Every structure is written in C-alpha cells, then in structure tokens.
Amino acid sequence: xxxxxxxxHTMGSFNILLFFxxxxxxxxxxxQLHGKFEMPNIFKAGEIMIGGIFPIFNKQxxxxxxxxxxxxxxxxxxxxxxxxxxxxxxxxxxxFAIDEINQDEGLLPNISLGYxxxxxxxxxTNVLRAAFTLVSEQKEEESTxxxxxxxxxxxxxSGSSQSLAVAGTLxxxxxxxxxxxxxxxCLSDRRKYPSFFRTIPSDYYQAKALAxxxxxxxxxxxxxxxxxxxxxxxxxxxxxxxVEKMGVCxxxxxxxxxxxxxxxxxxVVELIKQSTVKVILAFVPEGDLYPLMRExxxxxxxxxxxxxSEAWVTAARPSTPEMFKSFGGTVGFVVRKMAMPKLxxxxxxxxxxxPSQSTFVSDFWETIVGCKxxxxxxxxxxxxxxxxxxxxxxxxxxxxxDKFFDVTQVRVTYNVYQAVYAIAHAIHKLxxxxxxxxxxxxxxDSFINYIxxxxxxxxxxxxxxxxxxxxxxxxxEVINWQLRxxxxxxxxxxxxxxxxxGTYKLTVKEDNIRWNTGNLIPKxxxxxxxxxxxxxxxxxxxxxxxxxxxxxxxxxxxxxxxxADCILWTEEYWSNERRDKCVMKMTEFLSNxxxxxxxxxxxxxxxxxxxVATMIIFIHFRETPxxxxxxxxxxxxxxxxxxxxxxxxLTFIGEPTVWSCMFRHTAFGVTFxxxxxxxxxxxxxxxxxxxxxxxxxxxxxxFGPVQQRVIVFSCxxxxxVICVLWLIISPPFPDKALKYNNQKIxxxxxxxxxxxxxxxxxxxxxLSAICSILAFLAxxxxxxxxxxxFISFSMLIFCAVWATFIxxxxxxxxxxxxxxxxxxxxxxxxxxxxxxxxxKCYIILIKPERNTKKHLMGKFQKTSx
Numbered sequence: 001x002x003x004x005x006x007x008x009h010t011m012g013s014f015n016i017l018l019f020f021x022x023x024x025x026x027x028x029x030x031x032q033l034h035g036k037f038e039m040p041n042i043f044k045a046g047e048i049m050i051g052g053i054f055p056i057f058n059k060q061x062x063x064x065x066x067x068x069x070x071x072x073x074x075x076x077x078x079x080x081x082x083x084x085x086x087x088x089x090x091x092x093x094x095x096f097a098i099d100e101i102n103q104d105e106g107l108l109p110n111i112s113l114g115y116x117x118x119x120x121x122x123x124x125t126n127v128l129r130a131a132f133t134l135v136s137e138q139k140e141e142e143s144t145x146x147x148x149x150x151x152x153x154x155x156x157x158s159g160s161s162q163s164l165a166v167a168g169t170l171x172x173x174x175x176x177x178x179x180x181x182x183x184x185x186c187l188s189d190r191r192k193y194p195s196f197f198r199t200i201p202s203d204y205y206q207a208k209a210l211a212x213x214x215x216x217x218x219x220x221x222x223x224x225x226x227x228x229x230x231x232x233x234x235x236x237x238x239x240x241x242x243v244e245k246m247g248v249c250x251x252x253x254x255x256x257x258x259x260x261x262x263x264x265x266x267x268v269v270e271l272i273k274q275s276t277v278k279v280i281l282a283f284v285p286e287g288d289l290y291p292l293m294r295e296x297x298x299x300x301x302x303x304x305x306x307x308x309s310e311a312w313v314t315a316a317r318p319s320t321p322e323m324f325k326s327f328g329g330t331v332g333f334v335v336r337k338m339a340m341p342k343l344x345x346x347x348x349x350x351x352x353x354x355p356s357q358s359t360f361v362s363d364f365w366e367t368i369v370g371c372k373x374x375x376x377x378x379x380x381x382x383x384x385x386x387x388x389x390x391x392x393x394x395x396x397x398x399x400x401x402d403k404f405f406d407v408t409q410v411r412v413t414y415n416v417y418q419a420v421y422a423i424a425h426a427i428h429k430l431x432x433x434x435x436x437x438x439x440x441x442x443x444x445d446s447f448i449n450y451i452x453x454x455x456x457x458x459x460x461x462x463x464x465x466x467x468x469x470x471x472x473x474x475x476x477e478v479i480n481w482q483l484r485x486x487x488x489x490x491x492x493x494x495x496x497x498x499x500x501x502g503t504y505k506l507t508v509k510e511d512n513i514r515w516n517t518g519n520l521i522p523k524x525x526x527x528x529x530x531x532x533x534x535x536x537x538x539x540x541x542x543x544x545x546x547x548x549x550x551x552x553x554x555x556x557x558x559x560x561x562x563x564a565d566c567i568l569w570t571e572e573y574w575s576n577e578r579r580d581k582c583v584m585k586m587t588e589f590l591s592n593x594x595x596x597x598x599x600x601x602x603x604x605x606x607x608x609x610x611x612v613a614t615m616i617i618f619i620h621f622r623e624t625p626x627x628x629x630x631x632x633x634x635x636x637x638x639x640x641x642x643x644x645x646x647x648x649x650l651t652f653i654g655e656p657t658v659w660s661c662m663f664r665h666t667a668f669g670v671t672f673x674x675x676x677x678x679x680x681x682x683x684x685x686x687x688x689x690x691x692x693x694x695x696x697x698x699x700x701x702x703f704g705p706v707q708q709r710v711i712v713f714s715c716x717x718x719x720x721v722i723c724v725l726w727l728i729i730s731p732p733f734p735d736k737a738l739k740y741n742n743q744k745i746x747x748x749x750x751x752x753x754x755x756x757x758x759x760x761x762x763x764x765x766x767l768s769a770i771c772s773i774l775a776f777l778a779x780x781x782x783x784x785x786x787x788x789x790f791i792s793f794s795m796l797i798f799c800a801v802w803a804t805f806i807x808x809x810x811x812x813x814x815x816x817x818x819x820x821x822x823x824x825x826x827x828x829x830x831x832x833x834x835x836x837x838x839x840k841c842y843i844i845l846i847k848p849e850r851n852t853k854k855h856l857m858g859k860f861q862k863t864s865x
Contacts, residue, residue, distance in 0.1 A: 037129045039118055040359045042091060044098070046114020050423055051134035052094050053156035053166070055122035056360055057081040058258065058287045081121065083363045084287070085404050086316060087158065089347065090180065090416045091117050091360070094155060096346045097420035108428050116151065119360070120162055122258075122287060127162040128169060135175060153178065153423045155416065159285065160184035160231035167193040178422060180415035183310065184234045188469040197470050199418040200335055203235045205474030205504070206310060209333045209496040210281060211242035212506040213307065213478070219524035220248050220545045222307075223277040225268070227288040228257040235283035235309060249526060249545035251277045258288045262295075269295050272304070279524035281307040286315035293318050296326045305515060305522040308332025313479050314411060316403045319488040328483060329516035333476040333496060337409035340417070344407040348400060368404060369396045474498045478506075482514045529562040533579035536564050552579040555742055571738045572745060587736075589747040590815040590822075592653045600822050601653055607646035607829055614837045615639040621844050625853045630787060630840060631685055634708060638678035638836070644671040645829040649822040656734040661749035665732050666723040668825060669760035673719030675832065676767040676798075677712040679791060682836075683774040684711065686788045719763055726756035737814065746814040765802065771795050787836075794835035801827045 042052075058081065098113045116134060120127035134151055153176040157163045163182035170177060171193050178197045179187070185204040187196055214222065224239070226232035232255070240250055252275055254268040269292065272280065282289055289312050306327050312318065313332030352365045352373040366372045371392040398405075407413075478494030494508035515522055530536055530549035535558055537550040552558055556566035557575045566579070573582040591597050618635060621627050627635075648671055651664035685708065726732075735750035751757040775792035805824040812820045843850045 037133045039130060039133055041119075041133075042095070042115070042117040042359050044095070044114045044116075046098075046102075046112040048108075048111060048427060049114045049116060049151040050094075050098065050420065051131075051151040051154040051156070052091065052115055052117035053120050053127055053130045053134070053154065053162075054087045054090050054117065055158050055162075055287075056084060056087050056091065056119040056363075058084050058122045082287075083360075083367045085364070085367060086412070088360060088364050089404060089413055090158075092347055092350070093340075093343060093410075093413045093416045094420055096343055097417050100342075101420070101424045107424055108431070111427075111431070113424065113427075120157055120159075122159055122162070122285075124159075124161050124165040127157055127159075128165050131156070131166045131170060135170065135173070152176070152427065155180065155419045155423070157182060158412075159229065160187065160234070161229040163187060163196070164193075164230050167196040171195050176423070176426075178419040180419050181311075181412050182231075184230050185238055186230065186234050188471055190469055197422070199415040199422065199472055200310075200412070201474040201476070202469075202471045203231075203238055205496075205498060206333055206476070207235065207238035207242050208504055209474075209476050209506065210239050210307060210309075211246065211248075212496065212504070213331065213333075213508075214243055214248055214279075214281075215246050216506060216508065217521055217524075219279045219522070221251055221277055221279075221524050221526035222248065223251050223254070223272065223275055223280040225254045225256060225280060225282040225284055225289070225292070227284040228255050228260070229288075231285060231311070232283050232288070236281075239281065239283065247544065249543040251275055251526070251543075256284060256288055256292050258291060260291070262291075265291050265295050268292060269299060269301070272296070273299070273301060276526070277524065278303065278522050279305045279307065281309075282312070283309045284312065286312035286318060290318055293323055293327060297323060300326075302326055303516065305517070305524070306330040308479075310334045310476070313481075314490050319481070319490070321483065321486060321488065324481065324483050324488050327516075328481055329514055330479075330481040331493075331513070331515075332479050334479050334490075335411050335415065336475055336477055337411050337492075338414040340407045340410055340414065343410070343413070344405060347405050347407070348398065350398075353394065365392070368398065368402060371396060474504070478508055480513050530558070531561055532557075532559055532563075534558060534563070535566045536562070557582055572736070574743050585738075585743060585745045587747050588741070588744045588815055589655050590653050590818045591655070596815075596819055597653050600649060600819065600826070603826050604646050604649045604822075607826060607833065608643050610833060611639050611643040611646060614833065614841060615643075617841055617844060618837075621851075624844065624851045626840055626843055626851045631682060631708070633705060634678050634681050634685070634712070635837075637712065638675060638682070638832075641671055641675035641678055642829055642833050645675055645825060649825050652818050652822050656747050656749045658733060661732040661734050662727055664749065665751065665757065665760070666727060668821075669719055669723050669764065670716065672764050672825075672828075673767065674712070674716045675829075676764060676771060677715035679795070679832065679836070680715065680767055680771045680774070681708045681712050682787065683771050683791050684708075686791070687774055687777060715767060719760065722756070722759055722763060726753060726760070729753065730756065741814060744814070748814070748817065761802070761806075765799075768795055768799050768802070772799060790835045790839055794832045797831035797835065798828045801831065 094115060094117060098115050101107055102112050118130035118133065120130055131154065134154060154166070154170070155178055156166055157179060158181035160182045163177070163179045164184065164187065167177055167187065174195050176195050176197065178199065180199055182198055183200055183203040183206060185202045185207075187193055187198065188202055188204070224236050226236040236253060243250070252271055254271050256265060256268055284292075302325065304326070306329075308330050310333055313330065314334050318327070350361060350364065352361045362373050369392065371390050373392045374394070474497070476496040477492045478496065479490045480493045482489050482491045491512065493510075493512045494506065496504065496506045498504040510521075526543065526546040527548070530547075534549040534551050536547040538544065539546050539548060552566035552575065555575055556568050557579050558566045559580050569575075569582045572585055574585045575581070576583050590600075592601050615636060618627055618632065618639070622632055644667070648664070648668050651660055651667060654660065730753035732749050732752045735748055737746035737748050772792065772795040775788050775795055801824050805820065808820045809817060809824075
C-alpha cells in the first residue's frame with residue numbers, strides 16, 4: 001500500500017480535539033441512557049473507537065409505466081433503497097485501513113483501534129441519527145457507573161448536506177470529524193465548523209477548475225444542473241461567480257434530486273430540449289443525476305457536451321454504453337487516483353458465508369451476484385431490493401472483473417484511507433507525545449486554525465500544501481468519457497493544480513480528448529462572435545452573451561473578433577470598406593494634372609498671352625493717335641499688372657507649400673492693387689482731361705505724369721505694407737483640412753489670419769469702388785472717346801465678380817475653394833483686359849481709319865463699334 005506521510009507536529013488542532021474527546025472519558029460523571037436508534041451497523045471492538053458513516057443505501061424514486069392511452073402515460077410511483085456498491089467499498093477500505101494500522105507496530109503500538117460503521121441512506125435526517133448513535137453510550141456497563149465514550153473521531157460523510165448537519169451538531173462538542181467526499185466550500189468556515197476536516201479539496205477550487213475549462217474553450221453560453229442540496233447549490237453559486245468575471249452566461253439552472261417525482265425530472269429534461277445551449281455543467285451527485293440521465297437517454301437527447309463535477313464523473317453506474325449515447329465525451333474533474341493492490345485481496349475475501357462477515361454483505365452479494373444468500377432466509381431491514389430476487393445455491397462466485405474490485409486507480413476510496421490514517425497518527429501523537437517536568441502534555445501552536453504544511457512533492461511535480469482551514473491541496477485530474485472495446489473508460493486527459501502563492505494552472509492534452517461531437521471542439525455561444533469590422537450591440541432583455549453584430553461607423557474599425565466597441569483612429573486615417581483596417585486618407589488638392597487644374601492653367605496662360613499680345617500691339621502702334629490718347633505709360637503698366645494677375649493663379653495650383661502659400665496670397669493682393677491703381681490713374685486722367693475743357697479749370701495742368709505715377713505707386717505701396725505686416729504677424733501656411741470630407745485630407749493654404757486676408761480684399765474693394773465712382777462721373781463724356789465707359793463697365797464686372805466671390809469662397813469645400821478664388825481672379829482680369837483694351841485693339845487692327853486725331857476729337861459722324 002502507498003505510504004502516507006503525515007507530519008505529526010502539524011496536526012495541532014486535530015490532536016487537541018482528540019485529547020478533549022479522550023479526556024471526556026475520565027471526567028464525565030454518572031450518566032443514563034434514555035433511548036437509542038435501532039440502526040444496522042458494522043462493529044469491531046477496540047480500545048479506541050472510530051466511527052464511520054457512509055451512504056450504503058440510497059433512497060430513490062421508482063417509476064413504473066403501467067399503461068399508455070393515446071398521448072397519456074400512466075405511471076406508478078414509489079420509493080426504493082438502492083444498494084450503493086461504491087459506498088460499500090468505502091466501508092471496506094475503512095475496515096481494511098484499521099486492520100492494517102492494528103498490525104503496524106510503529107503506529108499505536110499495543111493499542112487496538114475499533115470501528116462502528118453506520119448507514120446514512122444519503123439523508124441528512126438519517127445521518128444525524130447515525131451520528132447521535134455513535135457519540136452516545138451503546139449500553140450501560142454493569143461494573144461501573146461511568147458512561148464510556150464510544151468513539152474519539154468520526155469519518156463522515158460523502159454528501160455536503162449530510163456533513164453540514166453532522167458538523168453543525170457535533171462541532172460545539174469538539175468531536176473531530178473527517179470527511180472523504182464533502183466538497184462544499186461552506187464547510188471551510190472554521191467559526192461554524194471548528195471540528196470539521198476533509199481529505200478532498202474544497203469546491204472553491206473545483207469551481208475555479210471548471211471555470212478555467214470553460215474559459216479555455218471559449219464557452220460563453222452554457223446550462224447548469226444543481227442538486228437540491230448544499231452541494232449543488234453552493235457549487236453552482238461558486239462556479240457562477242467565477243465565470244461571470246469571464247463574461248460567461250448561464251442560460252438556465254435546473255434543479256434535481258433523487259427523491260423528486262418523475263414529473264419534475266421531465267420538466268428539467270424539457271428545459272434542456274428547449275434551450276439552445278450545447279454545453280451543460282451538472283454539479284450533482286451521481287445518485288441525484290442518474291434519474292435525469294436515464295430520462296435523457298430515453299428521449300434520445302444527443303449533441304450536448306456535458307461537464308461533470310467530481311461527484312459523478314467516475315461513478316460506475318452511469319458509465320455504461322447505453323448512457324454513452326447521450327453522455328459520451330463528458331469532461332470533468334476528479335481527485336487524483338492511487339493504486340492500492342493490497343485492498344484488492346481484502347475485497348475478494350468478502351463473502352456472506354464467512355461467520356466473521358459484517359452487516360450489509362448479504363446486500364452486496366445480492367447486488368453483485370444477483371441472488372440472495374440464504375443464511376437465515378430473512379430479508380434484511382433495508383434490503384427491500386431483494387424482494388423479487390432468487391435465492392442463492394451457495395455455489396455462486398464473484399466476478400472479479402467487476403469495477404468494484406478494480407483498485408488500480410481508486411480516488412474517493414483513497415480519501416477514506418487517508419482519513420483513517422490521519423486520525424490514527426493524531427491519536428498516536430496524543431498518546432506518545434513528550435511531557436514536561438510537571439508531566440503535563442505540551443501545548444500545541446494553535447487550537448483550531450493551525451496551518452498544516454508539507455514540503456512533499458507529488459508524482460506530478462505539484463507542491464502539496466494545506467491552507468489555514470485544514471483543506472488538503474487542490475489537485476485534480478481532467479477525466480474524459482471514451483468508449484473503448486465496448487466499455488466506457490475514464491481517460492485522464494489533463495491536470496489542474498494550485499500553488500502556495502494562490503495561482504492555479506490547467507493543463508489539457510487536447511489531442512487525447514474525444515468530445516461529444518468527436519474531435520471537433522463543441523461550440524457554446526448564444527451569439528456567434530462578431531467578425532472584424534463589427535461590434536457587439538446588446539439585445540434588450542437578453543443576457544450579455546446574446547447580442548447583435550453592428551457594422552462599425554465610418555472612420556472606426558474593429559480588427560478583432562468579438563469587439564465590444566469600434567476603435568477610432570487619428571484624423572489622418574480612415575476605415576476601409578470592411579471596417580477592419582485603418583488606411584491613410586487620400587490627400588486632395590487642386591492639381592495641374594486633373595481636368596479642373598488643366599482648364600484653369602490653360603485659361604491663366606491664355607490670359608497672360610493676351611496681355612503680352614496686347615502690349616506688343618500697343619508698342620508697335622505707339623505712335624498712333626489712339627495709343628497716345630490712352631496714356632501709353634499707364635496702359636503699359638496696366639498690361640504688365642494684368643499679365644501678373646493672369647499668372648497669379650498658377651501659384652494656387654499644385655500641392656501647397658510654405659513658400660507657395662505665402663506667395664500666392666501676397667502676389668494676388670499686390671498685383672491686383674497695382675492693376676486697380678493703374679485703372680484708377682487712367683480714370684482720373686480721363687476725368688481731369690475733360691474737366692480741363694471747362695473755362696478757368698487748371699486741374700489738367702496739375703495732374704501730369706508725375707502725379708499719375710505717385711497715385712499708382714502710393715496705392716500699390718499701401719497694399720505692399722499690408723501684405724508685409726501679414727507675412728510678419730501671421731503668414732499663410734499649408735494646412736490639412738479634415739472638415740470637408742471624412743475620407744480625404746484636403747491640402748490647402750490656411751490664411752493664417754482671416755482679418756489680414758479680408759483687409760487685402762477690402763483694400764482692393766475700396767480702390768475698385770473709387771474707380772467705379774469716378775468712371776460713373778465720366779459716363780457723359782463724348783462717345784468717340786469711350787475710355788470712361790469701358791472703365792466703368794470693367795469696374796462693374798470686377799465688383800460683381802468679387803462681390804459674389806466671398807460667399808462662394810466661404811461655402812465651397814476643399815479644393816473648390818481654391819478653384820473659386822482662381823475663377824474670381826481670372827474673371828476680373830479678363831473683364832479688365834477685354835473691356836479696356838479690346839475696343840482699342842479693334843480700332844487699331846480692324847478699323848485703322850478711325851485711328852486718327854480728327855476721329856478721336858469727334859469731328860466726324862459718330863459710328864458705332
């Protein structure tokens with residue numbers, strides 16, 4: 001048998017409890033037994049007694065189909081007590097361990113251990129009866145007036161509800177109790193249950209293990225079944241708290257119990273059928289779950305991946321090929337296994353025909369052999385399962401291939417073995433501990449909350465330790481139901497362990513798992529994961545795991561599946577069509593390679609060419625009367641300014657740069673100021689020339705070429721000063737405009753100062769207004785000399801263009817703003833060029849006969865152009 005290493009110095013609380021229990025034997029005065037429960041038991045006398053309580057019989061509903069009438073089924077329902085082979089083996093291992101200890105000379109030498117084992121029927125009521133029977137005096141001794149305590153410790157119980165009942169009742173009396181299969185985390189409360197210990201990990205860790213399994217495979221939509229007792233309810237509660245942190249939703253929680261009527265079992269089965277879940281956790285003892293498993297198979301419900309708690313994942317009764325149809329591929333956690341070869345020999349010696357055999361052996365024999373042994377030919381009180389059984393002949397032999405005799409991988413059985421040895425070592429420590437000089441037992445470090453430490457490392461390399469609540473180390477194996485050679489095998493496919501720093505690790509060999517769906521990992525989601533480019537949108541009234549997938553808005557992306565929100569990138573990026581990737585926004589500006597840019601460039605060059613051609617004509621015909629009469633100096637300067645005005649739009653076309661932005665606006669302002677100044681000079685010349693014809697008016701003599709140059713250059717100089725201040729204070733700069741189009745970056749020139757920009761425009765507007773007023777005053781001059789009319793008409797066009805430019809400039813988006821500004825420049829420049837110089841060129845080139853001084857002085861009959 002495996003050697004149990006127990007540190008005797010670390011069992012303080014347990015030893016103290018035993019000390020008080022044994023001390024009670026010598027301090028109790030006269031007592032009297034008032035009554036007792038008549039309950040079957042397994043008894044062996046000893047100097048020190050250890051009690052045991054096991055669920056040897058299980059109360060279970062029995063449903064018999066009587067008839068079928070149309071769609072109605074008629075049932076007869078009663079209850080029976082089923083003999084539990086697994087629990088019976090637990091009783092045998094307790095007997096085996098005590099016999100082994102009694103033969104060990106190093107442990108409790110010269111002291112014999114005895115036992116009294118009773119059946120709880122898996123009922124909290126019966127377990128209390130058994131516990132009271134064990135801790136009460138069995139009979140009154142005739143030779144003494146003292147009552148002798150029948151036991152020093154108790155090995156009990158498998159069910160958490162039963163253990164809670166016993167621990168809560170016996171705890172105040174400090175009766176030590178060691179459980180081998182009660183896993184409820186609530187039992188770790190040392191204030192409520194100060195004398196409770198166990199050799200199986202708490203459900204606190206099993207809940208973490210189950211949650212880790214659910215998380216590892218991405219199951220977010222699962223169902224749950226709980227037994228209607230402390231084990232199931234506390235287990236599901238702990239599991240729910242764990243998985244809620246991971247975003248897992250529990251679709252439903254069904255409650256079952258072995259004593260429930262068949263109607264309630266069918267209700268839970270219907271709940272499973274109507275649900276969309278494909279993964280169900282059953283936190284239920286095997287006896288409570290079996291009726292539901294049977295009904296599930298009867299209704300042929302398949303396609304569900306079951307997750308099992310340690311209470312039923314390795315149970316023998318449901319592990320059949322028939323159950324495998326619906327429960328194949330079940331995955332669950334179970335405590336570590338251990339081989340106990342000597343126990344096998346002990347179990348094979350069980351026989352009802354040996355005089356030394358104990359109670360319940362006849363029930364065991366009837367269950368495993370199939371016939372009732374004829375000893376006194378009377379049925380045992382709890383053996384109502386034998387009423388219809390045939391009598392044995394005495395020649396029957398045990399089938400040693402039955403799982404009952406398989407001791408190569410025992411689990412809960414080994415926990416019972418550990419519990420007995422823990423009690424034995426504690427008794428040994430109390431009886432053989434060192435005493436001080438006053439012959440008084442040395443005090444231990446603590447009374448209850450004593451931390452048990454062990455530096456041993458198990459076969460999996462995991463550090464074994466015990467927490468402050470006395471719970472054993474949490475170490476589980478991951479079990480998978482697989483069908484091999486026609487039998488259901490519990491295959492180990494992974495491990496779950498904890499460490500001293502509180503961390504835990506789940507290791508699963510995925511290639512070894514056979515799921516309910518085969519090799520394909522089951523899918524358990526309420527809504528499929530949202531693909532890239534979409535986000536989750538919660539459905540009102542549904543759990544958080546149920547959602548719709550909404551495409552991300554323009555400009556936002558989700559590059560992961562199941563994204564809760566879409567990501568907004570910087571303004572320079574935009575989402576692609578699938579909304580799963582950010583791409584750089586396209587840059588847009590008025591380029592000379594696009595149609596609009598080419599057209600504006602052509603118009604600009606065409607206007608500049610017209611200006612040059614006109615200048616050439618005027619230079620070539622500079623001696624003609626019409627050229628001389630139109631102030632050739634101002635006309636030439638006006639043509640030069642118009643030439644630059646036509647070239648100015650070229651600086652607006654192309655990608656904006658620092659220099660182009662500063663140059664385009666200032667060049668525009670200065671050239672147009674020069675142009676309008678020249679027109680203003682010509683207008684003043686026309687007005688003063690004809691005002692000079694009035695008697696006594698000497699204005700024409702005072703307004704000669706010098707004064708004209710002063711007007712032109714002074715008006716232009718003011719604009720130059722404005723532009724220089726603009727460049728110094730807040731110059732224009734290239735900018736990225738994002739407000740016009742979400743998918744494009746508009747490259748434009750920011751004016752730097754809107755005030756300066758509108759001051760430049762305003763100054764040009766003032767010059768234009770003065771020029772228009774003067775031209776209006778000269779509108780009644782002789783028709784043959786039509787310079788004033790042409791100036792007036794050109795100013796009208798100029799003012800109309802720039803009056804409409806401002807609202808169009810403000811409202812035009814992106815590159816169209818630049819196009820509007822270029823259009824305004826070209827329109828006003830063409831208006832000045834055509835209105836002022838085309839009539840003169842027409843006379844010079846087409847009607848040279850009019851290019852005479854007499855014609856200009858009006859001595860010939862007027863002719864219309």
